[in-house]
């Protein structure tokens with residue numbers, strides 16, 4: 001016992017001595033830098049060993065739910081790795097990006113001992129709690145490492161040997177850490193070299209399995225350095241859209257991109273030649289049509305291609321499975337199995353591309369995919385700017401009749417006095433001010449298609465009753481008309497309001513709520529999405545298209561700012577911020593200083609709760625898609641909320657300068673009317689400046 005205490009004390013003294021003399025010297029080893037963090041940043045004391053922290057089962061479930069999509073593929077990898085190393089006394093842990101062990105395999109006869117050592121399901125291995133350790137330090141360093149015996153900071157871990165490797169998502173964000181640990185091992189750390197290789201190998205295996213699953217409905221190009229092995233071990237993976245643009249890449253492929261032509265993969269995400277303008281053709285020195293010709297017919301067609309810097313690669317292309325060819329195969333086995341479920345089987349890229357790996361979004365999109373061709377009304381819930389209207393449009397476009405009308409109505413933007421005539425239409429002379437020929441209502445215009453009722457929570461009670469009648473009976477009687485019209489359309493309603501409290505407070509009819517709510521689709525706020533990097537790249541792509549840019553990419557510092565910001569105005573605000581940066585940037589590389597001040601200062605504003613037809617916060621509201629129909633008809637100015645916003649004047653000035661003072665061009669670029677350009681020039685005192 002005494003000897004053990006003495007050994008712990010010696011370890012603690014050694015750690016402290018080292019931290020005192022070398023501090024956080026960046027040239028020191030990974031382990032020593034971690035020791036310095038433990039003392040200086042986390043206030044840990046090596047002389048006071050801490051018991052392992054195992055989170056409660058409720059907390060564990062939350063972590064496991066969040067990692068659900070990864071766990072579905074990773075569990076098999078954990079089990080297989082365990083089978084390889086169990087005989088050598090190792091256990092296997094998979095921890096999430098917060099350091100909590102979400103999957104575990106170990107010798108059940110030693111569970112008590114393993115539990116005490118923290119080698120257990122639910123163990124929290126963050127550096128800030130556990131000190132220097134393989135999982136925690138790997139999370140910090142984002143690279144594979146071994147933490148052997150006295151490398152550990154905490155004296156209670158010095159008998160362990162642990163090796164961990166990071167698992168990244170297809171955008172380079174760290175998702176999880178795979179670890180193998182043993183309670184005892186030879187003192188020579190070289191005994192762990194093999195463990196390091198094996199853990200890295202399995203981390204890549206899990207990462208790639210996740211990639212394949214995530215992009216199973218996309219074109220995938222797989223490449224490797226050996227023709228014989230490419231099918232089983234082609235280490236480079238790219239997911240592509242139908243134009244050959246890179247949507248995502250695995251770790252090896254991202255590293256290859258980085259090496260080539262100055263393509264930066266800062267922070268792990270794909271930039272420049274890839275996600276934006278970027279096509280695989282620019283990396284592989286072969287046109288997209290040529291690639292399709294050579295490899296597009298069968299995954300067995302393996303072709304030798306050269307990278308633009310001359311490296312020889314063998315590649316094959318895997319097309320997304322087509323429901324028809326699957327049906328043909330199935331028909332040979334069992335005729336009834338050949339009946340395809342058109343919704344579940346068909347790839348629906350319009351829906352799928354709305355999200356990366358965020359579990360909440362994937363759940364929403366799975367539901368949307370199942371329901372898009374079924375005649376059910378849908379209710380979309382989410383804060384302002386989270387993409388409710390876009391999701392509604394994509395559901396419509398993925399439906400059975402995409403060419404049918406999609407009619408969008410913003411219930412909050414239409415004055416109460418006009419909403420009835422706008423929705424239901426009116427006969428000639430139905431009321432004072434009515435057009436002489438009457439007008440077809442918006443509901444009738446949606447016949448055969450989709451009626452999108454945005455901000456349904458703001459619909460006046462009297463109108464709710466009429467809407468309910470339409471939903472129940474399919475009848476629309478225009479004002480002043482004697483006979484009803486029969487209209488068949490799907491209704492998708494959306495709101496940021498809590499409709500259940502509105503019902504309790506008598507502001508919303510419960511029966512209407514149930515009629516509208518065939519299924520509920522939840523859109524998480526951007527700040528909670530784990531696929532922020534994906535959304536940022538999609539938004540950047542959108543801005544490039546709107547502005548006619550062929551290449552624009554984000555430098556690492558800009559990406560860090562965008563990832564760290566809270567986005568109270570959600571994706572709409574993000575798009576405005578990127579549009580602002582596009583106007584500010586010199587050249588093709590957006591840096592942090594090109595972004596609006598609100599983002600750079602790292603504002604952590606409260607989430608937007610209020611109803612607002614325009615976006616809120618920080619950046620002007622200039623770039624929405626086509627204004628919704630009801631707004632257009634009523635001439636509503638959706639950008640009116642932006643009057644308060646600080647960066648609008650600067651953006652206007654920049655755009656004026658870029659367009660040489662051509663007002664029509666400025667109006668087009670900012671997607672506002674010419675009178676609004678003049679109004680804003682006056683407002684910001686820019687009217688007197690000459691931009692030509």
Ligand SMILES: Nc1ncnc2c1ncn2[C@@H]1O[C@H](COP(=O)(O)OP(=O)(O)OP(=O)(O)O)[C@@H](O)[C@H]1O
Pocket residue numbers: 353354355382383384385386387388389390391454496535538539542571572575612613614615623624625
């Ligand atoms: N997944 C996405 N990827 C890229 N852009 C998106 C995505 N979702 C939404 N957007 C863009 O964000 C902006 C806001 O989206 P949208 O108008 O659909 O939000 P909303 O929730 O309906 O907003 P509001 O509640 O204010 O009506 C649009 O420009 C839209 O194109």
